[in-house]
Amino acid sequence: MSAKITTRERLKIDRQAMPERDATARAAGFSEVNLGFTEKLAMLEAQRCIQCKEPRCVAGCPVMVNIPRFIQFIADGDLAAAAQNLLGDNALPAITGRVCPQETQCEIECIRGLKGMSVAIGHLERFVADWASRHANQIVATPPQPTGKKVAVIGSGPAGLTAAGELVKLGHEVTVYEALHKPGGVLVYGIPEFRLPKKIVQEEVERLQRAGVKIECNVVIGRTYTLQELRARFDAIFIANGAGLPMFMNVPGENLKGVYSANEYLTRVNLMAAYQFPSADTPVIAGKRVAVVGGGNVAMDAVRTARRLGASSAMIVYRRTKKEMPARAEEVHHAEQEGIRFEFLVAPVEVQGNDQRWVTGLKCRRMELGEPDASGRRSPVPIPGSEFVIECDVVVVAIGSRANPLLTSTCPELKLNRNGNIAAGPNGMTSLPGVFAGGDIVRGAATVILAMGDGKRAAQAIDGYLKGA
């Protein structure tokens, strides 16, 4: 139907806005904020793509999704083909369509962004993925030839799930071991329902299970089984246990009641559904005035969660400025709409408490930006004598996470780098033969799509290793 549309006509179409739940209404609950394109909006948006011969967006995508191709199928109204193609390139599009920082990856490269607005690649990706999960029966998959090789995957976050999906496609027998009671990693315990509904993650997991991936929950590698035991039982191993060790600020008062790591706060609310307490059993201290320390996606998720749990004041405390915040632009924008306060150029020096040792405030110091540091960001410098107190009853520390040593400390043969991350080559190969690693355990806290990229590359490398073996 779009065959006759000219480039001129394409250029005349404006970027279609993502339909959103009203900001006031949504801040009172955990329903997903973005509602998704309708088919009509998606087709209109898809026609904006001018089908570049050398598409720059593809080069911007860490897993090189063939973006113009699936967009052309949307424009043609052939959603089954769009889905087939997208799923061939990206194992978890319903997830990346929602959580990728498109504005710094594919969309920033889009040629239409040079004059005006880029094509809404992320929104279109999400549209196709959601269509695919509603029409699973229309997508044909050819069952692979079994190879008889067995691979263990440690961790069921995006890196582990992607690798598992690729490996079964190649005919290997795959078992995923997950420490928690539910698969998905950060996608289920970290990223909240209002941004990534748990149902979506569950559907993706079920799709992999139907394709033959076995998932065993409640298995903590390093405790339930050692890495060496797995090496004896499997032909190859992919380690993708994430960066699950929360960092604290190391300031006085950090063990007061009402101070949480973002991991604990979000795990209670997401994985354990504390927002439904008392009909779910796990509680969380809701807080009337909540201060969240940090400026990344994790901080944004925590502060918007606090808002939804009923905080009248929910605030970000960040030591640099808005420009330096690593969070996705859309999350910052949504947070602003929801009435989140931002204190920029501020760093905590102490958590204050009352005589029952409940949090009463966060003592902070104002900062100014000095010279750029190694990462190119201007580093904050404290202003002497600028101390002041932010009154609050809950403090959430979201200043990053590091490699959890639980697994690696039980396998000294596995080489680590200085930060405790597993040392791995470009295809994920570690210092141990047949053992590969990827995602946050190798990169440090990074992104979903980079973890998936690692999973995909490692799966190919494992396949090569198994064929050589």
Added chain:
Amino acid sequence: MHEVLSKKQLSPNVTRLDVMARRIAEIRQPGQFVIVRRGEGAERIPLTIADADPAAGSIALVIQAVGKTTRDLVALNPGDAIQDISGPLGRPTDLIASGRALCVGGGVGTAVIHPIAQGLRQRGVAVVSIIGGRSKEWVIFEDDLRKLGEVIVCTDDGSYGRKGFVTDAAKDVLAAGGVDCVYAVGPVPMMRAVVAVTKPLGVETIVSLNPVMVDGTGMCGGCRVSVGNETKFACVDGPEFDGHLVDFDLLWDRLGTYRTQEQESLVRHEGSCRIGLEKPNAG
């Protein structure tokens, strides 16, 4: 799914469940625990592995019914199942290699002392156990511990054994000398009192801390405790620590974090049990 094989009431509020968990039964060591989640919507709670039968593939959980989750667990019957059990978690107990150890257990902590005493005995360490309860019916694990060495029972009301607290008996045993290490597990005030006795004497004392936990893998930091002025995560760095260095005030304080919610949960639970409407709907 982990089937409940047997159930036994040990004292008015302590119940033993033997449940299937084959792998954990094979490899668990003294001092280790599991995280249990009964079913959808239930909380994840830590419970010590009190005993194991590797041949049958089962582990023993000894549960004191203090709140909603523990009451739900002790309401299970043989044939019922626990949905999730992960472990064994935590570092195994630092067992002394030889000599004589004093094991002090208070309340349900006696069940935690049992595998420690077992481990010590296996290494040829002489074990003296002091266990206590309010009155005779609250004393648990006496027979199991008698198999491993001398047992001194204390009751608050003197209805059985010696009248008084376990700390009084501990003082006497320590005064007689020849104790190389003390292992103390029980309520925070009890462990604090034992440490107050052993610290001036300079006798090494290992305590097992019971902060609120969520994942049990070092991911959330909710279980943080202060030991020698350093923050530790009890689930991966412990749960056992050098009692002389533990900040018990902080532990006691943090254990009170959810008191309001716990009460709310319990009141609601008791109400719904009566009208049979209990319906957890998340997780």
